[in-house]
Amino acid sequence: MRDLLRETADRAARYLDGFGTRRIAPDLEAVGALERFREPLPEAPSDPAETLRLLDEIGSPATTLMGSGRYFGFVIGSKLPAALASNWLATAWDNSGSYWRVSPAPVMIENVALGWLLDVLGLPADCGGSFVTGATMANLTGIAAGRHVVLRRAGWDVEADGLFGAPPITVVVGEEVHPTLVKSLGLLGLGRNRVVRVPVDDQGRMRADAFPRLAAPAIVCLQAGNVNTGAFDPAAEIIPQAREAGAWVHVDGAFGLWAAAAPARAHLMRGYEAADSWATDAHKWLNVPYDSGLTFTRDTEALRAAMSITAAYLPAGDQREPAHYTPELSRRARGIDVWAALRSLGRSGVADLVERCCRYATRFADELRAAGYEILNEVVINQVLVSFGDPETTNRVIQAIQQEGTCWAGGTVWQGRTAMRISVSSWETTEEDVERSLEAILRIAGEVRAGQSVER
Ligand SMILES: *Cc1c(COP(=O)(O)O)cnc(C)c1O
Numbered sequence: 001m002r003d004l005l006r007e008t009a010d011r012a013a014r015y016l017d018g019f020g021t022r023r024i025a026p027d028l029e030a031v032g033a034l035e036r037f038r039e040p041l042p043e044a045p046s047d048p049a050e051t052l053r054l055l056d057e058i059g060s061p062a063t064t065l066m067g068s069g070r071y072f073g074f075v076i077g078s079k080l081p082a083a084l085a086s087n088w089l090a091t092a093w094d095n096s097g098s099y100w101r102v103s104p105a106p107v108m109i110e111n112v113a114l115g116w117l118l119d120v121l122g123l124p125a126d127c128g129g130s131f132v133t134g135a136t137m138a139n140l141t142g143i144a145a146g147r148h149v150v151l152r153r154a155g156w157d158v159e160a161d162g163l164f165g166a167p168p169i170t171v172v173v174g175e176e177v178h179p180t181l182v183k184s185l186g187l188l189g190l191g192r193n194r195v196v197r198v199p200v201d202d203q204g205r206m207r208a209d210a211f212p213r214l215a216a217p218a219i220v221c222l223q224a225g226n227v228n229t230g231a232f233d234p235a236a237e238i239i240p241q242a243r244e245a246g247a248w249v250h251v252d253g254a255f256g257l258w259a260a261a262a263p264a265r266a267h268l269m270r271g272y273e274a275a276d277s278w279a280t281d282a283h284k285w286l287n288v289p290y291d292s293g294l295t296f297t298r299d300t301e302a303l304r305a306a307m308s309i310t311a312a313y314l315p316a317g318d319q320r321e322p323a324h325y326t327p328e329l330s331r332r333a334r335g336i337d338v339w340a341a342l343r344s345l346g347r348s349g350v351a352d353l354v355e356r357c358c359r360y361a362t363r364f365a366d367e368l369r370a371a372g373y374e375i376l377n378e379v380v381i382n383q384v385l386v387s388f389g390d391p392e393t394t395n396r397v398i399q400a401i402q403q404e405g406t407c408w409a410g411g412t413v414w415q416g417r418t419a420m421r422i423s424v425s426s427w428e429t430t431e432e433d434v435e436r437s438l439e440a441i442l443r444i445a446g447e448v449r450a451g452q453s454v455e456r
Helices: 002-020 028-037 048-062 081-093 104-120 135-153 179-187 235-244 256-261 300-307 335-370 391-404 431-455
Strands: 128-132 170-174 196-198 218-223 248-252 277-281 293-297 383-387 410-414 417-423
Touching (some): 028 048, 081 104, 081 335, 104 128, 104 293, 104 335, 135 179, 135 218, 135 248, 135 277, 135 293, 135 300, 218 235, 235 248, 256 277, 256 335, 293 300, 335 417, 335 431, 391 417, 391 431
Parallel strands (some): 170 218, 218 248, 248 277
Antiparallel strands (some): 383 417, 410 417
């Protein structure tokens, strides 16, 4: 076992060393070689080192360097050294992070991490929390607690009796809601199509003047950080209206919630502390390994009512038992990665990580604008939308950038306009990465546009 783990560490280190020189997306040859995985199920056991070798020799070259400082696709984030190392040790423990009496260390560490998260994100210190797979499940978990509360107030026990015959719940989202939140609503039986969609402005922010009159039972889903523009719904104007109507207010802050950790950006989160539940990802901006989503709820008992198996499954002790607050029972001890990231960064390190990403995003926007390209969003945090001309030209530039390999950014359509989206979310991104990437983007965009005019 010791030799195997040493070899694993060596191979992993070699993989990470390649970040300086390798292209971001794998080449066609490496992708083609993946066919080697298509072998019949072996009839007999083999040396584990041989399996590791196959994984590294064929698998590693066909990965995208998503943790690289020059990967700007989606909203991804890398993995901090302390988080990766602690994740490995925790995997060696192979402990379920469910109950104190199953194993105490993961529970203690998760409980500490929860307190630190509430502190660094500026949320009420007595909130409950769940460590889940990602923001899709975190939204589901927070809204499930809301569903419990708004129906209990209407005299209905949804966990016991389900939704058939229950008083209908009005669910409000913004027109630019993340599609995974709509999926969560479907999973919860609240329906993907029966939501009320509030009109938004040109940044995708819910228009407070268009917020509907509501009657209970109702759930309002706000967004802190639109995946395209990074924009924040006007929580300070909407939450009081929603609360007046007796609605539960849930916040999808998959990456935007982290703005609260950086003093210069914290104003964007003003008013959000008055919500009832919040969802975010640690695998995005906190830079821990997948999978790591988080839910926080002001009403801890509601979260427990929605998520616990039954009160009698195992006797309660003095510790907060993670399994009472999550959709899963057995699961990896996810709190460990979050704890390690927060402990190694400290308050100032988290603030610096967030602020640095925002600063680099602003630099991308400034230099692309100075070169004559249109920036489609107000760059408030780490997201930049750039157009290189008409949709066809923009798409050709994006494709050429991805093929060239210095950096990687994806395409999107923002309110009818085709754009390249740059998300700066990795702790590994340096000033030099930004310069190298800008040089490549400007050179390639120039070449694509010049080539087109020659063709014409
Ligand atoms: C990424 C994202 C999600 C989904 O998160 P997963 O971790 O991929 O499940 C939801 N909402 C927003 C705003 C996001 O950016």
